[in-house]
Amino acid sequence: MAGRSTIETGTGRKLSSALVFLLGTAASLGTVLGFFGATWWGFDRLADWRFPYIVILVAAAVIYGFVFRRSLSALFLLAAVANAVLLAPMWLATQPAVGSNDGIRVVSLDTGGSSEHRREIIEWINQEEVDVALLFHTRGDWPTTLDDSGVPYRIVATPVASEATGQPLVLVRHNATASPLPPAPGADVTVRVANETSTLTVIGLAVRSPGSTRVADDRIERFTAMNAAALAMEGPVVVTGNLEASRWSHAFKLLAEGMTNSEDGFGYTATWPSYDWPFVGSYTGLPVDHAIYLGAITVPYRRVGPDLGSSHRPLLFDVSPIQ
Numbered sequence: 001m002a003g004r005s006t007i008e009t010g011t012g013r014k015l016s017s018a019l020v021f022l023l024g025t026a027a028s029l030g031t032v033l034g035f036f037g038a039t040w041w042g043f044d045r046l047a048d049w050r051f052p053y054i055v056i057l058v059a060a061a062v063i064y065g066f067v068f069r070r071s072l073s074a075l076f077l078l079a080a081v082a083n084a085v086l087l088a089p090m091w092l093a094t095q096p097a098v099g100s101n102d103g104i105r106v107v108s109l110d111t112g113g114s115s116e117h118r119r120e121i122i123e124w125i126n127q128e129e130v131d132v133a134l135l136f137h138t139r140g141d142w143p144t145t146l147d148d149s150g151v152p153y154r155i156v157a158t159p160v161a162s163e164a165t166g167q168p169l170v171l172v173r174h175n176a177t178a179s180p181l182p183p184a185p186g187a188d189v190t191v192r193v194a195n196e197t198s199t200l201t202v203i204g205l206a207v208r209s210p211g212s213t214r215v216a217d218d219r220i221e222r223f224t225a226m227n228a229a230a231l232a233m234e235g236p237v238v239v240t241g242n243l244e245a246s247r248w249s250h251a252f253k254l255l256a257e258g259m260t261n262s263e264d265g266f267g268y269t270a271t272w273p274s275y276d277w278p279f280v281g282s283y284t285g286l287p288v289d290h291a292i293y294l295g296a297i298t299v300p301y302r303r304v305g306p307d308l309g310s311s312h313r314p315l316l317f318d319v320s321p322i323q
Contacts, residue, residue, distance in 0.1 A: 024060030037250030041216030103320030115140030117309030136206035186222030236295030
């Protein structure tokens with residue numbers, strides 16, 4: 001019996017070692033391949049998982065360091081540090097200083113065609129006193145739902161770009177004004193919003209998750225065109241929406257080049273999926289919804305909203321003048 005117990009213990013130890021090794025190696029490989037997103041869209045998708053990689057790699061390093069081989073532990077820890085360096089700006093970087101508390105509150109949400117949650121979405125937007133809401137992939141009778149809700153918002157009729165999938169919708173609070181513009185190249189919707197103190201051009205889009213070379217190439221083309229259009233515009237500009245990419249991906253960098261990332265300084269704020277695991281919350285998800293900007297503005301407030309029935313959570317942020 002003692003010999004059998006020893007064999008079972010040895011087998012269990014080997015299986016545990018193999019499992020930790022596979023997880024640590026996979027996370028290490030994803031860490032490295034994510035740097036080569038310009039080579040293939042599949043590698044670019046691997047770059048989105050930087051935070052989960054850290055969790056796996058640190059756990060693998062600790063287990064190997066105390067139980068198995070310390071040499072592998074050092075390699076896993078090195079890969080974890082590489083990911084941590086990339087995540088650091090989300091906590092350590094800062095936004096430009098605010099010059100005035102006056103500004104415009106914006107929310108973007110990919111509704112995913114979840115028409116049965118229209119009223120819930122509208123009521124949350126009103127509760128947060130949003131000035132302009134960009135809703136993507138909407139379905140159902142939003143005008144009637146808006147009227148029945150009795151909230152102080154109106155729908156702004158906007159031209160729809162040919163690239164748009166589904167129906168983008170712009171809601172504007174009654175104390176703000178909005179002028180629809182021809183969609184910027186690659187965008188779903190473009191609108192100029194103003195209140196008593198500020199004016200802002202908002203470019204919105206929600207792309208499909210790249211699952212093929214054609215879809216990935218279309219996204220790259222859109223992002224490149226949008227970046228050029230935003231940089232050429234006069235006045236403050238914000239680009240927001242579901243990009244299906246994290247800040248570490250090659251595709252995102254093409255869109256954000258020359259612009260400021262509103263994520264800086266606000267920590268890890270995952271927007272997909274919309275549900276939270278107990279205790280760890282949104283840290284299990286990916287931050288694929290974004291707001292990037294340029295001009296004499298800053299983002300002093302930014303957070304992810306609750307689960308409103310879509311696969312994505314809403315992104316809420318304030319845009320204010322800088323000093």
